Amino acid sequence: MKLSNGLLATFFLVHGHYGFILVLCRVLGSLQNVEIIYSINYDKKELLRFNSTENKVAAYTEYAIKWADDFNKKPEWLHMEAEKAIADLKPEVTVRSVRQASGKNPAMLICSVYDFYPKPIKLTWMRDDKEVTTDVTSTEELADGDWYYQIHSHLEYFPKPGEKISCVVEHASSHKPMIYDLDSSLSESDRNKFITGAAGVVLGVIMAAGGLIYYKRKHTDKRILTKGKNQFY
Template identity: 45%
Template sequence: MASKFLCFTLLFINICTADGYELYSSTRCLFNSTELKDIEFIRSYYYNRMELIRFDSDVGKYVGYTEFGVKNAEMWNNDPGQLAAMRAQKETYCQYNIGIWYANVLSKSVKPSVRLHSTMAPGCHHPAMLVCSVYDFYPKWIKVSWVRNGQEITSDITSTEEFANGDWLYQVHSHLEYMPRSGEKISCVVEHASLEKPLIINWVPPMPETERLIIVGAVGLILGLILFLAGVIYRRKSGDTSLACRFSEKQAEDWSKDAAALSLWRPQKEMFFKPGSELCFTNVLPKSGLMLVPSS
């Protein structure tokens, strides 16, 4: 009978696809664990999106949903071999593949990253809104809640559904309408399978603009003072040499403009460095410590 079913399917497709019709089947495994008792095997047969026949392992036989499906379900249910093969799929197909999924995917988890920030709430009487954004976690199921001064907040909260990033990871965003009050403590609490204990992110209100400007100005003043002191110290260490150089250059410039000084110093070359003159050597080195090499 199984071979007749295969032939019937192929014949039906060959006849109907020429006019754009389609016959197809869908196999599903519904499960809560890897235990056989927690698994349900379902195979459905469709014609143009209309379900004709279904085998459900919890029912144990075929069920037809149209006149044509009822007739075929009755025929297949009268075949013990066909029923035995389908009933075995729960163990041979579902339980085997579910074990692979649990070992490689379902038992894995990725810890979420959380960002808590404030934003303006357009069209709302509240001045701002707190947003707790949870990114890149797996599996999908997660709980995000709010706590004020140790008490869970149940009102003024809106949350998005968990939606996929496209890389097996998920994200979710929770919004809390926020009216600042002095001394209160607000926290975002995230509970997920990847966390040993709930992750608590405390909201730290931003500093007022005036205080922020004061701190920025004070930091700038301190930094400027440090740079000024460093410059003074550097000038002290290298200032003497620089001043001496500038003094020598200024003195040389003044002397160069003094005609009397120039007339006094220009003859010194001839008098002081005249060949054979002992004046050069007596003013530089002792005669006994100098050996002359005669010129050729």
């Protein structure tokens, strides 16, 4: 039995009393077999414990028995709350070019989807809003080892001017398909870097030009002053 994750939430009460809720997530053999344990403690004493495998609340003190009985009368609610402990996580998606077309060799795009949960997911390529069913290869859902998954899909194609290519991701974390378009222009980050770099170059040129003008003016003034002195004497 492997302890995969744990979360400790602490809250303080008046007169020095305190309590905390310990939430444990355990992987029993595989990521598809998960056990959730809630432990409610008060002043260093465990009051209640819920085990998702048994779908039951156990009481550890006399005055916690009534609470446990009330919870155990709502098994569906307990199961629903346990499912919430592992929230659906919306994936991070990137669509980019990994190979340009050359002669008879097609270009290649990759749609990479990271950090999603649960595992089931569907990726679809769209070309001008029409599904692409050929020249598409995809990996299986790959476990990251931290509860989350990743998947990658490749599309080979010969580009056409003005066309729109999109990667459509369908996952439980979203009520509708998530559409990610291939953007041939600079990304916002790259654009900011470009603007910053260009501004730096312009500023450097201005400073250099200003320095040159200052040097020329000073050198000219010095020559005039020297010439005037010679005439004076």
